[in-house]
Amino acid sequence: MRAVLLGAPGAGKGTHCKRIAERYGVAHLSSGDILRRERAEGTELGKKAQGYMDAGALVPDDLIVEMMTKAIQQAPTGYVLDGFPRTVNQAEVLDKALVAQKTGIDMVLDLRVSDGVVVERITGRRSCPKCGCVYHVKNMPPKVADVCDRDGTPLVQRPDDTEKVVRNRLETYYRQTEPVVDYYKARRTVHDIEADGDPDTVAAVIFQKLDPLAGKKKSRRGKA
Numbered sequence: 001m002r003a004v005l006l007g008a009p010g011a012g013k014g015t016h017c018k019r020i021a022e023r024y025g026v027a028h029l030s031s032g033d034i035l036r037r038e039r040a041e042g043t044e045l046g047k048k049a050q051g052y053m054d055a056g057a058l059v060p061d062d063l064i065v066e067m068m069t070k071a072i073q074q075a076p077t078g079y080v081l082d083g084f085p086r087t088v089n090q091a092e093v094l095d096k097a098l099v100a101q102k103t104g105i106d107m108v109l110d111l112r113v114s115d116g117v118v119v120e121r122i123t124g125r126r127s128c129p130k131c132g133c134v135y136h137v138k139n140m141p142p143k144v145a146d147v148c149d150r151d152g153t154p155l156v157q158r159p160d161d162t163e164k165v166v167r168n169r170l171e172t173y174y175r176q177t178e179p180v181v182d183y184y185k186a187r188r189t190v191h192d193i194e195a196d197g198d199p200d201t202v203a204a205v206i207f208q209k210l211d212p213l214a215g216k217k218k219s220r221r222g223k224a
C-alpha cells in the first residue's frame with residue numbers, strides 16, 4: 001500500500017499515520033519526524049532545516065524531495081506519507097520519481113479540520129523527547145502531569161507548537177500546501193475525511209477506505 005495523508009498541521013496526520021502503519025505493516029514516512037531526527041543528530045540537512053522549522057516556514061523543496069525519495073526507496077512493504085508533499089512542486093517531483101520507479105500512489109486522503117481545533121490541539125501537545133510518545137494537556141494527559149507514562153521523562157513542547165508559530169504554520173499551509181489537494185483532485189479521487197472528531201471515530205473512517213486496498217474485511221470499529 002502506498003498512501004498519502006494530507007491535512008493542516010494538527011489535523012491528526014501523525015496519529016493516524018502511526019495507526020495505518022501498524023494496521024497494514026507499512027512504513028510511516030513523516031517528513032517532520034525525519035527532519036527532527038536529522039536536527040537531533042546535528043547533520044548538515046538538520047542544520048539547514050533548523051531556521052525554517054523554528055519559524056513555521058517550509059524547508060526548501062530540493063532538500064525535502066531528496067530526503068523523502070530516499071526514504072520511499074527504503075520502504076519495500078509500502079508506506080504512508082505524512083507531511084509530504086507539502087507544495088505542488090514536491091507533488092510533481094514525487095509523481096515523476098514514482099513513474100521512474102514504475103510505481104504510484106494508491107490512495108490520497110485529506111484530513112479536514114477547523115482552525116480553532118488546530119490551534120487548540122497543537123498548543124496543548126506535549127511529547128516525550130526520549131520515546132516520542134505524544135500527549136495533550138487536556139485531551140490525552142499523562143497519568144502524572146508533564147511526565148511520560150512510559151519512561152518517566154519530563155515532557156516537552158515542540159518549539160514550533162507555540163500559538164504564534166502555529167498561526168504562521170497555518171498561514172503557510174493555506175498558501176503553499178492547500179493547492180496540493182487541488183493538484184491531486186485534478187488527477188485522481190481524493191477522499192475527504194472529517195477529522196474534528198475523536199481519533200477512534202476518524203480512524204474507523206480511514207480504515208474503511210484503506211481496508212479494501214489491503215484486502216481486509218469490513219468492520220464497524222475498524223478492528224478487522
Ligand code: AMP
Pocket residue numbers: 009031032033035052053054056057058059060064082083084085086087090160169
Ligand atoms: P510537521 O511535523 O509535519 O508539522 O513538520 C514540522 C516542520 O518541518 C514544518 O513546519 C516545516 O518547517 C518542516 N517540514 C516538514 N515537512 C516538510 C515538507 N514536506 N516541505 C517543507 N518543509 C517541511
